[in-house]
Each structure stands twice: as structure tokens, then as C-alpha cells.
Amino acid sequence: MGPTLNNVLKFTDLPRMVASRWGDSLEIKIDQERQLIQITCDPEVLQDLCQWLFYRQGYSLATLIAEEAPPEWVMRYILYGDTGNGQVHVLTRFPLSRTKVPSISPAIHAADWQEREIEDLFGLSFEGHPKLGDFILHEDWPEGASPMRTAFDASRLHPRQESGPPWRPEMIVKTPGAFMMPVGPVYSDTAESAHFLLETVGEDVVRTIPKFFYKYRGVEKIAEGMPADHALLLAERFSGSSAFAHSLAFCQALEAICKIQAPPRARALRVLLAEMERLRHHTAAVAGICSSTALAVAASQTSIIEEDLLRLTCRLAGHRYFFGLNTPGGLARDLPDGECKKASEAAWIVLDKLKELHEMLRFTSSFLDRLEEVGSVSRKKAVAYGLVGPVARASGVSRDLRVAQPYAGYGQQTKFQVPREAEGDGYARLRVLFAEAEQSVNLIHQVASTLPAGPVRTAAAPTEGCALGWAEAPRGAAFHWLRTDGSGNIRRYRVMPPSFVNWHGFHLAAEEFAFQDFPIIMATFGLSNAECDR
Amino acid sequence: MLKWVRKGLRAGIKTTGYPHTRESAPGISPGRPAAMLCDGPQEAGAVAGRCPTGALSNQGNMIRVDHRRCVHCGRCRQDHEHAMAWEGGYEWAGGRKAPGEMAAAFSRSLHIRILDAGACGACLSEIKQISSPYYNIHRLGFFITPTPRTADVLLVAGPLTDPMRLPLERCYAAMPDPKRVVAVGACAVSGGIFGPSFAAAAGISQCVPVDIEIPGCPPPPLALLHALLMVAGKTKQT
Numbered sequence: 001m002g003p004t005l006n007n008v009l010k011f012t013d014l015p016r017m018v019a020s021r022w023g024d025s026l027e028i029k030i031d032q033e034r035q036l037i038q039i040t041c042d043p044e045v046l047q048d049l050c051q052w053l054f055y056r057q058g059y060s061l062a063t064l065i066a067e068e069a070p071p072e073w074v075m076r077y078i079l080y081g082d083t084g085n086g087q088v089h090v091l092t093r094f095p096l097s098r099t100k101v102p103s104i105s106p107a108i109h110a111a112d113w114q115e116r117e118i119e120d121l122f123g124l125s126f127e128g129h130p131k132l133g134d135f136i137l138h139e140d141w142p143e144g145a146s147p148m149r150t151a152f153d154a155s156r157l158h159p160r161q162e163s164g165p166p167w168r169p170e171m172i173v174k175t176p177g178a179f180m181m182p183v184g185p186v187y188s189d190t191a192e193s194a195h196f197l198l199e200t201v202g203e204d205v206v207r208t209i210p211k212f213f214y215k216y217r218g219v220e221k222i223a224e225g226m227p228a229d230h231a232l233l234l235a236e237r238f239s240g241s242s243a244f245a246h247s248l249a250f251c252q253a254l255e256a257i258c259k260i261q262a263p264p265r266a267r268a269l270r271v272l273l274a275e276m277e278r279l280r281h282h283t284a285a286v287a288g289i290c291s292s293t294a295l296a297v298a299a300s301q302t303s304i305i306e307e308d309l310l311r312l313t314c315r316l317a318g319h320r321y322f323f324g325l326n327t328p329g330g331l332a333r334d335l336p337d338g339e340c341k342k343a344s345e346a347a348w349i350v351l352d353k354l355k356e357l358h359e360m361l362r363f364t365s366s367f368l369d370r371l372e373e374v375g376s377v378s379r380k381k382a383v384a385y386g387l388v389g390p391v392a393r394a395s396g397v398s399r400d401l402r403v404a405q406p407y408a409g410y411g412q413q414t415k416f417q418v419p420r421e422a423e424g425d426g427y428a429r430l431r432v433l434f435a436e437a438e439q440s441v442n443l444i445h446q447v448a449s450t451l452p453a454g455p456v457r458t459a460a461a462p463t464e465g466c467a468l469g470w471a472e473a474p475r476g477a478a479f480h481w482l483r484t485d486g487s488g489n490i491r492r493y494r495v496m497p498p499s500f501v502n503w504h505g506f507h508l509a510a511e512e513f514a515f516q517d518f519p520i521i522m523a524t525f526g527l528s529n530a531e532c533d534r
Numbered sequence: 535m536l537k538w539v540r541k542g543l544r545a546g547i548k549t550t551g552y553p554h555t556r557e558s559a560p561g562i563s564p565g566r567p568a569a570m571l572c573d574g575p576q577e578a579g580a581v582a583g584r585c586p587t588g589a590l591s592n593q594g595n596m597i598r599v600d601h602r603r604c605v606h607c608g609r610c611r612q613d614h615e616h617a618m619a620w621e622g623g624y625e626w627a628g629g630r631k632a633p634g635e636m637a638a639a640f641s642r643s644l645h646i647r648i649l650d651a652g653a654c655g656a657c658l659s660e661i662k663q664i665s666s667p668y669y670n671i672h673r674l675g676f677f678i679t680p681t682p683r684t685a686d687v688l689l690v691a692g693p694l695t696d697p698m699r700l701p702l703e704r705c706y707a708a709m710p711d712p713k714r715v716v717a718v719g720a721c722a723v724s725g726g727i728f729g730p731s732f733a734a735a736a737g738i739s740q741c742v743p744v745d746i747e748i749p750g751c752p753p754p755p756l757a758l759l760h761a762l763l764m765v766a767g768k769t770k771q772t
Binding site for chain 2: 157229315
């Protein structure tokens, strides 16, 4: 899976192409080792440059990072390419007194929510963005207080203001009988807290307006000033259902700052554990889809498999959700070869059960009726919204960080396929989940049978610096960007989880479908609000 | 549809015998640190100092554990000479009120309402498991209800993020008396690693009166069962 000749040419050609187009208005630095091109440009060329990278060169948007670095603001736009094309960090700086930034979202819609987030939390305003306003902080948050600014005191509750009636959008359907249906934030079962306004004429949902961040815990802010070890607890626990992937991305960012690499055994075990997490997550997602269609026996049988996997994880790793395993420099403790082999054998049994289940679901017409051609997202829209993970792969976008930007033990040693479907409907998403679960079991088997011997941890000395860490979490690409000070404390922490990105595109699937399909479409997206809200 | 009935029958009964028999299948609980006597106060201090959440404290040679703050990070037992001993088990629920005050308001079935006050997903996943075949709360007369109007018990997970304060208050107010509130997991009990802060409280007791706390990060399904049995007066209160 090494870079092909074409790709290598593209990465090395990129700086020249950028320089010939924008010439003197930017400064380019190349880090060959990390495959990273850093471009510092004027705010004026920002949108052009990002658009060119995104649409003409096929780079995806990872995240936007605003950083207060007196006497100036540093805005960092991170884009990443396919295998061998590395990353491009576009930086732009302007004085702290300036509060207006040119928006890139008119050109790259994928940046829409990220700019809204920065506007809400930093008080920066994006010129040209069509819709700014309350987003993460709700109506009762006082205007002008920006929690992500360094001066803000995050240790205690901020006084709230009296707020009027909740915001209601203008209805676009004017026919008699049309109405706005509120859904949430509290649901009838274990669904997470989130609110939707569904504009409907009674049957079809015309428009979906989400109001999220009921679960905003300010993880990025409360991490500031913490020792990295302590912030790791936040990275691991803000989204308990994908704890291993997020803690892995966080640890890899720290390892990049300290310029160390986890030992080969730790890198291999990280693959094994990450794939076990994916297997469990996808099993739970299938159970969710079955129960959303009221297929009770299938839901029960799948949740038996899920509990089997939770118990297996606990026996292997000491915790049912992989908490406490990743540590900067490797793993907190070694796992015996024998236990890993046993886990791999158990994973094969799980795969057999999943295959049987898939076969039965494939021939259950009442189930398929609810999924096929329901909640469709086209490939074009998936690209424009920068969707990630199984949702994107069901719409024909096969980008996967394990292949595009190999990390841990992924890369030459491990062989697997990235499943892809073209239809982009609920059934395609279900098929992708099953196909990925199979690939995960293959990977677990490969790793368990070729585990290198040796230590599982490299010592990491606290260093000053900044770096990006990433992992393909069960729901898609996860990015953790860190800046540490000389004693290893966190100065700035930025998390871009896959659920945030995919919730942005969720309305594409929910609109123009019947009201009763809404929970099923939600289940096939399989997103987490804890992961999105942070 | 017949094939699904057959599949269900073929799978057989998976359900635990708890509370009638003890459940001992491996992997049902991550365990937790247990109070321990060290060789000297210095060792005890060093071990307690490794806890990032302040759950461990020492008095002389003795290390005490405040389970309400423990998040199972496992750092107290990792590659050190003086590792904390961990205990298995899952009967972790504890009452916040005197046994007299908790006097059996319920003796038969319970209807349970679940509220997510900023939970990370692990607690919710464990709550989901209690209605699955392995744990099957229905056999005990416990049911999840979609509305607070018919709920006896409110299960709340998460540190209580600010926007969830009002929904929690309203949900509690809508429940008929008698009613019980159960705080699920370290976050709901003490704020965990998230609260108190500008965005979250130090647990749900800052908003509604808590009757029973289940420590753990997350508490395993059997610990949830233990708490519900306690509400129903079917187990001794610890």
C-alpha cells in the first residue's frame, strides 16, 4: 500500500504549483519526514488556496484551528490527501485586535459548522459566512463572552442571561397544515440528548434543523493548563463508545511533539485493539438499526454479540470500553500473546454470527423496505460536506485514514480492504458496517498471529511544541491537535470528531423522506452526540 | 418471520441468574481499587499521589478509595512496586439517604425513565444492555418507560451539562410521587473528570435530590441492576 509514483510526484510538485499560482503572497515550508507542507498566506488568498486544494487537488478538510498567540491570531486550516499526498497546513495570521476573518465556507461547505463553532467560542466573525449566531452556546449564554479565549475563567459556571422564547426558524412551507415538529432533546429510550426541528406537511420531512451541543462539556477548554497525562483522560472519555480511537489520536499527537515512536509491539497491539473497538461499535450500530425498524429478535441477538464483545474486551484489556490502555509512547501495559490469540479466535466466532445475521436480514423484506432507497446521500454531496467514515463510504467516498495517512501498525504490514458502496442509502450503510466488521476481524487475526516481541512503551519527556494526531475511529476520521508548553502542559487542544462532521450532513439524508423514517435514518448514520458535542 | 422465531429459540437462554445466584462470567465488570494497607506512610502517599482524580487518599499507612471519584484509569496498579489491589464485583450502588428514609415505596414493578445529562456514551451503552437478553430487566418487573408521567425511577448519566439542567428539572417535576433518582456513573455522582466547570456541574445532585449513586466509569450492567433492586427493596442497602 506504498505511495505510487504519481502520488510522490504530486506531493513534491505541490509547493511549486502553489508558488507559481500565488507567488509572493505566501511562504512555504516542507517537512519531508512528516509529509507535511506548511503554507503561510495572507487572509486575502486563503479562500482561493483552500478551494484549489480541496476541489482541484483532492485534499480533504481535517479541521480548522484558531489559536490566540499574542500579539496575533493564528488560524490553521489542516487538509489531508490520499496515500502519499501528505498533509497541507495553511496558516494565516492577523492582529488580535482584528475580529473579522474571511470565510472559506462559501467555497468549501465542509468548513461551515467549524467556522460557526469558532465564531461562537472565540468571538471571531467570518466574513461571507451566510449563517452565524448561536450554535454551541445556547440562547441564555451572554453575548460577548467567548469561552475559548485565554482570559476566560473555565473553572466555574458562567452567569447566564434571561432568554426569551427559544429561537424558531422561519418556515419555508406556507401551505395550510404545514408545521414545525420539535423532537428531543430528551427521548423515550437511551438515545442521546439532541434537539431537532422538523418542518413537515404531515408526512414528508421538508427540512431538518438540528440544535445540538446540549452535551457540550467544553473539553478543549478545560484541557488547557492540564498536564498531558490528565488531558488524556478527557480525550479517552469524552466519547466512551470510541475511547480507544480518540485516546490513540491524542497519544500520537503527543508522540509527534516529543519526536518519539511507540515500539513495534505497541503499534501492532494498537491495531488489534482499535479493530476490536470498531468490531464492537459496528455490532452495536447494527443492533441500533434492527431496533429502529422494530425487528426485535434481530436486535436482541445482535446485542448478545455486543455484550460478548464487551466481555471479551474486559478479559483482554481490563476494561469493557478500553479505558486506561493508551498512554503517550505506547500502551500502559502489555497484553499476553496467548490472550490476543484467544481474542482473535473469539472474533472469528463473532464474525460467523454476524454473517449469519446479515444473511437473514438480507432476506427479510419488511426490514429491507425500511432501508432501501431511504435516507440517501449522493457522492457529490458527501464530498461537498466532507463526510467521513462508513457514512461516506456508503456514498462512494472511500477515504480511510488507515490507508490515506497510515499510523500505528497500519501500512505495509497489514492487508485489508476499504469497503465501499455506491447507493448512499440506509441499506448501503448497513452493508458497509458488515463489510468493515469482516475486515476488522481479518486485521485482528493478522496482528494476533504476527505480534512482534519487545517492550510496549517508549519513555516520553515533556517537550514544547504542536502536532496533529489522527485515527480512523469507528465513525470516521478523528483529529486531535495539541500544543504543549515546556513542562508538557496543554496550551491548546483541538478535537475534530467524525460525528461533528457527519451530523452536519445528516439533514441531506433526513429531508424529503417520510416522518417515520427519521429514527431509522438516524440509526443508519449511527452517530454520537457525546462525540460531536465534546 | 418464522425464521427469526426459530433463531431466537435456537440461541437459548442467555440471561444471568442474578440476583438469585451470583454472576461470575469473566468480563462482566472492570473491578475497582480496594482500600489497602501499605508498608509505610510514604509509600501510601506515593500510591495515592498517582491518582489523577483524587479518588485515593492516605491516612498513615492506610489508602482509602473514594469510589465516587474513581474513573478506572488503572494508573494505581500499573508497573509500580506498590500497586493498588483491585477487587472484582459489581454490587456498587449505595444510598445517599438513611435506610429509614428510603423505606420501601415500591415492592413490585418499577418503571424507569432514562435521561442523558451529558454522558459520554459508555454509561448509556451499559444502560442499553440491561434490557438485552443477558441481563433482561423485564424478568424482575422493571420496565423502561417513554414518559416521566408514568416513571417511578429516573436514571441519570452524565455530569449535568448546563443546557440539560432545565430538561432534568422538568423531567423530575413531571414524575408522580413517590419517585427515586439514581445517579449513574462517576460523572453523574461527582462530576467526574468534566465538572465542575463553566459548562458542567459537579454531578446531578446540584439540581435534583439523588437517592442512589452508582459509582464506576461506567458502572457495569449488573451494578445498574443492583441499584434498581435496591429501589425495589429487593436487596439490602449498603
